[in-house]
């Protein structure tokens with residue numbers, strides 16, 4: 306896998322990326338999650354929709370209720386147990402490998418990685434704040450612990466930290482068929498943004 310994080314991406318940049326991937330022997334190109342306007346040059350180059358995502362937004366102007374479960378901060382040097390939760394909660398397409406998780410941790414100047422108090426932990430949330438914007442980067446609960454309020458607790462805890470860090474708005478995205486996650490977010494004040502996001506892909510010659 307190869308990751309390109311460049312901006313802004315125009316037709317020329319897309320053609321250049323495709324050429325470089327072909328030279329390196331890749332058989333398929335997959336984008337990050339893109340906003341509708343960001344998808345245009347990729348669509349022009351023959352990319353199609355691989356996965357459709359819902360982008361949700363929530364204001365952080367009001368106090369957030371306290372989480373009903375005890376949680377703790379988790380250290381970066383013990384990411385293997387967080388990856389275990391992630392692999393149990395997500396299918397192969399979405400599950401993080403260690404590089405993906407580290408990239409998510411480093412994506413914002415401030416971040417918080419929280420888990421429940423079980424040993425090993427059974428759920429985690431990764432939040433990031435950059436200036437006045439917050440991002441719920443990841444929320445995952447092991448299927449064996451789902452439906453006990455842990456996802457809600459991790460979410461409320463994340464929202465409180467984002468407010469405390471001074472963020473005005475929080476964004477999260479999830480697959481458009483992830484009804485459980487969408488219900489959790491909408492129950493806690495998130496509203497879908499028009500247009501959503503999409504991951505695009507193209508088979509390479």
Ligand SMILES: CC(C)(COP(=O)(O)OP(=O)(O)OC[C@H]1O[C@@H](n2cnc3c(N)ncnc32)[C@H](O)[C@@H]1OP(=O)(O)O)[C@@H](O)C(=O)NCCC(=O)NCCS
Pocket residue numbers: 394395443444445446447450451452453454455456457458478479480483485486488489
């Ligand atoms: C989405 C996900 C995080 C939800 O976690 P969870 O721990 O099951 O969430 P909760 O238990 O807080 O809430 C889920 C349900 O349990 C119910 N629940 C049971 N006990 C509860 C309690 N004490 N407090 C709150 N809710 C409770 C909720 O009402 C809710 O019901 P519903 O979804 O059937 O309407 C989890 O299913 C998951 O990890 N899924 C796979 C990964 C994923 O989709 N991540 C997020 C999108 S990127």
